Amino acid sequence: MTKKRHLRRREAIIQHIDSSIFKAYDIRGTYPEQINEDVVYRIARAYAQKLKPSVTVVGRDMRVSGPSLLETIRRGVMDEGSDVIDIDMTTTSMYYYAVNAFNAAAGIVVTASHNPEQYNGLKLTGTGAAPSVDFVNNDELHKIADEGHFMQSTRVGKLENASEPIDSYMKAVRDTSGIKDFGGLKLVIDAGNGMEGIVLPKLLQNADCDVTPLFWEPDGRFPNHEANPLKEETLAGLKQKLSEIGANLGVAYDGDGDRVGFVDEKGQHIPGDIVTAILAKRMLQDKPGALIIYDVRSSWAVREEIENAGGRPLMWKCRHDLIKKKMHETGAYFAGELSCHYYFANFHVTDNGDLVLLNMIQIMLSEGKTLSELAKPIMRYFHSPEINF
CATH class of the missing domain: 3.40.120.10 (Alpha-D-Glucose-1,6-Bisphosphate, subunit A, domain 3)
Known part of the structure; x- marks a missing residue:
């Protein structure tokens, strides 16, 4: 040649x-x-x-x-x-x-x-x-x-x-979540100057909730803080605004929008594995007896909560490529990681922060509980935070 x-x-x-x-x-x-x-x-x-x-x-x-x-x-x-x-x-x-x-x-x-x-x-x-x-x-x-x-x-x-493809994406996400009502909740959502700033206005358009936006203007210089919901220091502004206005829920996205973290009404950051357990119970209402994957760093409580809800828990290696492959192999319906990645088999076996938000809102409304009330009984063991940023 x-x-x-x-x-x-x-x-x-x-x-x-x-x-x-x-x-x-x-x-x-x-x-x-x-x-x-x-x-x-x-x-x-x-x-x-x-x-x-x-x-x-x-x-x-x-x-x-x-x-x-x-x-x-x-x-x-x-x-x-x-x-x-x-x-x-x-x-x-x-x-x-x-x-x-x-x-x-x-x-x-x-x-x-x-x-x-x-x-x-x-x-x-x-x-x-x-x-x-x-x-x-x-x-x-x-x-x-x-x-x-x-x-x-x-x-x-x-x-x-x-x-x-934002309009068709919005419809697909909302249809998949099944959300009909936002219950008038008061939300503070921090996009961290990341890409969620182009999604959230349309995702929440005409929703019956009161949203306070923080840093929704996409800006790759990240002028306010690093867009990483795993780091407590990046949540300071969110917690302050949550306290100031008495909001029901604080939400923080990472830079590209595939990870989402939550702060409860008391200003406490809820770890990703606890969120996995909360979401898993809702997923099992959609598909009783389903296989649910959680990663090896998760609290023992996650497995117990999945079993108590009638699901089949499977502990697996962390990393999104490994979890997605395992979901395809086993037919798992849902998976969650301590890193705040959450995966949905009914949405192309992909991780999606927007679906997580809509499902969390529905859980709070259907249970009639605050996020702190949902999380407290699950946070029953000593907890080690995610350290691999």
């Missing part, structure tokens, strides 16, 4: 790709030192080369480097022959939905989740929005991208600029 048959010759590549940016199930690094336009172009091409998708959904979060990275990702995927549907700004949960809604064989979203502003990254998925590591391991993906030996494709893919 001659060098002329390569679209990109080795000598034209300006840097090796740092292998440390390839994490267990996604790609993250500092911009532009580790993640830049050349790097993501090669990763996008390498991924399209392995999966050979006919259609790839792409999008981005609100980070400053997002638009230029997304443009080169589109070009990389199209140069490999795949058509591209660009949904532009999106939460990760809405991106998962779009991959399924458009029946795409692959997806790439530009996001570094809750990481500080100097970071950016990629979350890659295959059919059904399953994690990329189900299709190609990161060592192999790194090798192909780093070598950069890409042959000229027989065709260049076409680009479709789809409007953000």
Whole structure:
């Protein structure tokens, strides 16, 4: 094979790709030192080369480097022959939905989740929005991208600029949750200047509840605080506002909207595993006797609560790719992690913070209890917090 048959010759590549940016199930690094336009172009091409998708959904979060990275990702995927549907700004949960809604064989979203502003990254998925590591391991993906030996494709893919699929996503989320009533609850919701700021106004439009928004303007510089609901210090403003107005519930999303944390009416942060137990009981009302997965870091009370509600508990390894794979293998109906990721089999086996919020509201209303009253009997053992940020 001659060098002329390569679209990109080795000598034209300006840097090796740092292998440390390839994490267990996604790609993250500092911009532009580790993640830049050349790097993501090669990763996008390498991924399209392995999966050979006919259609790839792409999008981005609100980070400053997002638009230029997304443009080169589109070009990389199209140069490999795949058509591209660009949904532009999106939460990760809405991106998962779009991959399924458009029946795409692959997806790439530009996001570094809750990481500080100097970071950016990629979350890659295959059919059904399953994690990329189900299709190609990161060592192999790194090798192909780093070598950069890409042959000229027989065709260049076409680009479709789809409007953000937010309206159909809203309907799907609300229909899946079954919510009809918000009960006039008083809510304080902190989006942390992350992507939930584009979702929440429509998710809660015309809802019979009183919402106080905190930092709903998407801003990848995170001017107010890190968008990470696991860190107590990021919840300070939420707790203060909750106390000031006497709200029923405090809610905090991470940067890309797939994780959500809760603060009760007394200002206490409710750990993710306790939320898993609360949600599991509602899921078991929908599907009695279902298998429910919880991660190994969870309180013993989670297993006990699932059993008491008639469910079949399964403790499994933490990490979203491992949990999703186990859900597919076992037919589990719901799963939750201490890290505030919650997974729904009835929503494409994906994690979705919006579904969690709507379900929590319904639980509080149907039980006629505050979040502290729901959580207190479950918090009966010593609890170790999530420390792997």
